[in-house]
Amino acid sequence: MSVIIFAESTDGKVKKNAFEAVTYGKKTAELMGTSCKAFTLGLAENANELGAYGAEEVYNISDEVFNNFDSQLFTRAIADVFNQLGGTILILANTAMGKSLTGRLSVKLDAGCVSGASGLPQNAGFQVPKSVYSGKAKALYNISSDKKIISLMGNAIKPEKNGSEVDVKSLSVNIGTPAIKVISRKTVSGIVPLPEASLVVSAGRGLKDPSNWGIVEELASELGATTACSRPVADSGWRPHHEHVGQTGVAIRPTLYIALGISGAIQHLAGVNNSKVIVVINKDPEAPFFKAADYGIVGDVFDVVPRLIESVKKFKASH
Template sequence: MSILVYIEHAEGKVKKTSLEAVSFANALSAKTGQGDVVAVALGTIADSELAAVGKAGASKVLHASDDRLTAGVIQAHASAVAQAFEKVGAKTVVLAKSSLGDAVAARLAIKINAGLVSNVVELPDTSSGYKVKRSIFTGKAFAETEVTTENKILAIKKNAVDLKTDGADATVEQLTVSLSDADFASKITATERATGEVLLPEADIVVSGGRGLKGPENWGMIEDLAKTLGAATGCSKPVSDIGWRPHHEHVGQTGVKVAPSLYIAIGISGAIQHLAGVNSSKCIVVINKDPEAPFFKAADYGIVGDAFEVVPKLNEALKAEL
């Protein structure tokens, strides 16, 4: 018996969130004695990249290299993972909570008759039954969910677990899966990806700006600070609504929800809709000249000052240290 981990990849690299899922599965295996951690990867990706998944705690990676799976057709992925699940004799599937992961997990739960828990933040409590702690209400509270099915699917919240990096390379085995025309009944005709050196949903550091920057012509200092920190750039909803920044940078309840290790908000007042998209961040730093800005109540660190004075000085100080 093994724990199966569904891993996602993009542009030839396994996503960090999937490596976190592997690390979670490794810790779960150590706690429950469920056997080895086996990952499954679908589509085109180099075996050398998959072998490195072992450093996060997997002993083996099953690779279904069918090119049709690269696009991420949801039903096809669910069918392929279900077949991998049966092959390794697993009782638990672990994956990262993401737009693709959520869709695959829901369909997979039906296929393998599994209980599904999403937004998981801790290892399950198995002292009396099987209880899982998960984040709810956009990170404002936690719920304890009891799973009574034999098969289980756990979708792990980003940055909820420590990433293991000291494992050995995993062995990579080819996995042949049987896929029908029905699995590809829906087709992805086009994909528009956000651009930039660091993509917002995957970023460990995010630098966001609001209307306090006064105009798009002043966004250079946001981009300069982000470049210094190796961060992604984001913005508040009003900024994207008036066209200063593209909509894919909108962070908030109706935009991209992020959970980086560090979130820096510059010139953003902190409306509740924005906070709902960032309150899972490990550390929040706010820079605003209004000492009454609501964002300061949610901040770990705050600087009351003019962004046009503070940010360039902060950037120069960081460049001197990094």
């Protein structure tokens, strides 16, 4: 009986979502009185760091076929590793990759699953909390099967170093023949992915024109934040679709979400209302977003944001 964590690697390194998953797995293992083991697929240069976040053992399947994602291939490999390591609970991040894998693994392992978990399991019947009704409520899901799968929402738990780095062991799996051949791959680099971002600056049609996006990017740069946008902005081609947050885009739960010129339609709120602090700047005092905001400023973004940028610069210069 073990808690097994599949730790994603991106561009050859395990990153924040993997450390969150291992921290979650360690705490779950402590609740269940069992061990915590983690593994990676493909290139993962810093896999040994998973030990510092609680993994007692770390394994790597280094076959280069795993350097590109293939959901069928990964499902077979993860299920094989899970069984080899004597797993009863499998934990992975609720990323785009995790969403593609969770259902497949549930069928493959005949395991009950909860996708998008927002907190640790509770002992009474192994109940797992998650947000429901577009984040307006929370529910407890009881997993009664012998094998269990949990995919963890980004920023649901803070990564905690509670151990030390460990030697990475190699492992072999029977993966069969890949059905997909990756010819090329295009990825966004140089920014913290939205699901992992702690600080997000987002803007909507209140910016009036894509040429005005400079103030959004400048504020984000000063704060060390990731930029985002509303759906109409992405649909109009002002910003790339990977920046679209909301019910039909990326669901996020950052520490701070700043919304500039976004009215706050229900579809947008559904993807951001798990943010710990929401700041809204809008010249319309009746904008629905103000009802969900922790802090609000009624004013023109072209007047307020430059002042905010200067205030941030002054604060940084004096601290």
